[in-house]
Each structure stands twice: as structure tokens, then as C-alpha cells.
Amino acid sequence: MGLFPLLADPPVFLVALALALLGLVLHNLFQAYLADRYGETAPRRYGFLSADLRVHLEPLGLVFLVLLGFGWPRPVPTHLPGRKGAFVALMGPLGFFLAAFFYGLLARFLPYPFGEGLGVAQRLMLLHAAIYLFPVPPLDGAKALYAVGGHEARRFLDQLSAYGPIGFLLIFLVLSYTGVTGAVVQGLASLLGLLYRAMGL
Incomplete structure (x- = not known):
């Protein structure tokens, strides 16, 4: 579980960790870019359109990334309602999925330790893309549902949010x-396979 088993192979561990961190940053950049296009000023004001790791990375999220293989960046500050808010939220999982696509593509051509590290990072990005789609606060799927859902959906999400991180971890484990x-x-892995086959790989 997590990246700990890779400590027996430090070069692969370092490559996989660096690429996983890049994936977290891409998640935020995708969301910040679209929010900025929609006229939301907060992402640019707080530096989320930059690649500054200090802006995007959250220490506890990094600890969980190493321990469990699942982490999180600092949330991009957006408050767009309706479909725009939903689209911005779903850009996060899309960022993870595209990172997985390119990591898997490069893993086919690069030697040790990069190929192995890319393969690990691809699996981590697919895991993140999957989990972030779930409508569980504070994940992107919940943000998208909150943006377009009705009163009952929002009340349900508010009830889930009341349990805080403990509630999220319990749901994640279940x-x-x-x-x-x-x-x-x-x-998602099958979808990637279709894309690779369409490219003749």
C-alpha cells in the first residue's frame, strides 16, 4: 500500500513520487485554468495558475500519498455555480487521467528506473482519477454534484461534510x-487501453 514498498528500489521510488506530485499539481492547474477562463479571479490571485509547488502541495496530503498511495493538493479556490462549477470540478479527475495517459505512454519507451517509475505513477493517477470522481466531500465529484444538484443533493452532501476527514477516510476504506x-x-485503465490501441500501441 502506498509508496513505501518502493523504498527497496530508491530510484523507482523517487521517479514515482516526483511524477505523483506532478499529477497533483496538474489536477490543480486544470481546474485553475478553466476557472480563470470562466472569469473566476481567485485562482490567479492566489497563484494557482503557476507551477509553484508551495502553492499546490499540502503537507498532510503528501504524507497520505506516501502511506496509502492517495494524496491531495491544496484546493483551488473557486465558487462558480451551476454547470461552470461542475466543469471546473471535473477538470481535476481529467488532469489525473491525462497524466496517467502520458505516463503510460512514456513508460513504453524509457528504460529503468524511469519506465518502472512511470508505470507506478500511472497506476497512482488512475487511482486518483477514480476516487476524485466519487460524490463524497471534499472530492471533485461532490463539488460537481453540489454545483448542479438540487436542494436534497446539497443537503445530503452537507451532512456528509459534517463528518469531516474521519468520515471521508471511512468511506474511502469501505x-x-x-x-x-x-x-x-x-x-479507466480499459479506456486507456482503447486509446493506446487506437494509436497503434
Whole structure:
């Protein structure tokens, strides 16, 4: 679980960790870019359109990334309502998915330790893309639903939010151990396979 097993192979560990951090930054950049295009000023004002790691990375999220293989960046400050807000939220999982696509592509051509590290990072990005799609606060899927959902949906999400990080971790563990997360990851991996085959790879 997490990146700890890779400590036995430090070069692969470092490559995978660096690429996972890049994936977290890409998640934020995708959201910040679209929010900026929609006229939201906060992402640019707080530096989220830059690649400054100090802006994007959150220490506790990095700890969980190493321990569990799932982390999180600082949230991009956006308050767009309706479909615009939903589109901005869903840009985050899209950023993870595109990172997984390019990591898997490069892994086919680069030697050790880059190929192996890219392969690990691809799996991590698929996991993040899958989890962030779930409508569980504070994930992007919940933000998208909150933006376009009705009163009942928002009230339900507010109730889930009231349980805080403990509630999120419990839901995360349940989804993982019941195979729901794995099924979504496998679906995204199959989509990647289709894209690679369409490219003749």
C-alpha cells in the first residue's frame, strides 16, 4: 500500500513520487485554468495558475500519498455555480487521467528506473482519477454534484461534510475494500487501453 514498498528500489521510488506530485499539481492547474477562463479571479490571485509547488502541495496530503498511495493538493479556490462549477470540478479527475495517459505512454519507451517509475505513477493517477470522481466531500465529484444538484443533493452532501476527514477516510476504506474503487480504476485503465490501441500501441 502506498509508496513505501518502493523504498527497496530508491530510484523507482523517487521517479514515482516526483511524477505523483506532478499529477497533483496538474489536477490543480486544470481546474485553475478553466476557472480563470470562466472569469473566476481567485485562482490567479492566489497563484494557482503557476507551477509553484508551495502553492499546490499540502503537507498532510503528501504524507497520505506516501502511506496509502492517495494524496491531495491544496484546493483551488473557486465558487462558480451551476454547470461552470461542475466543469471546473471535473477538470481535476481529467488532469489525473491525462497524466496517467502520458505516463503510460512514456513508460513504453524509457528504460529503468524511469519506465518502472512511470508505470507506478500511472497506476497512482488512475487511482486518483477514480476516487476524485466519487460524490463524497471534499472530492471533485461532490463539488460537481453540489454545483448542479438540487436542494436534497446539497443537503445530503452537507451532512456528509459534517463528518469531516474521519468520515471521508471511512468511506474511502469501505469503497476500497468492497472493490468499488478497483472497478472504477479498471474501467479507466480499459479506456486507456482503447486509446493506446487506437494509436497503434
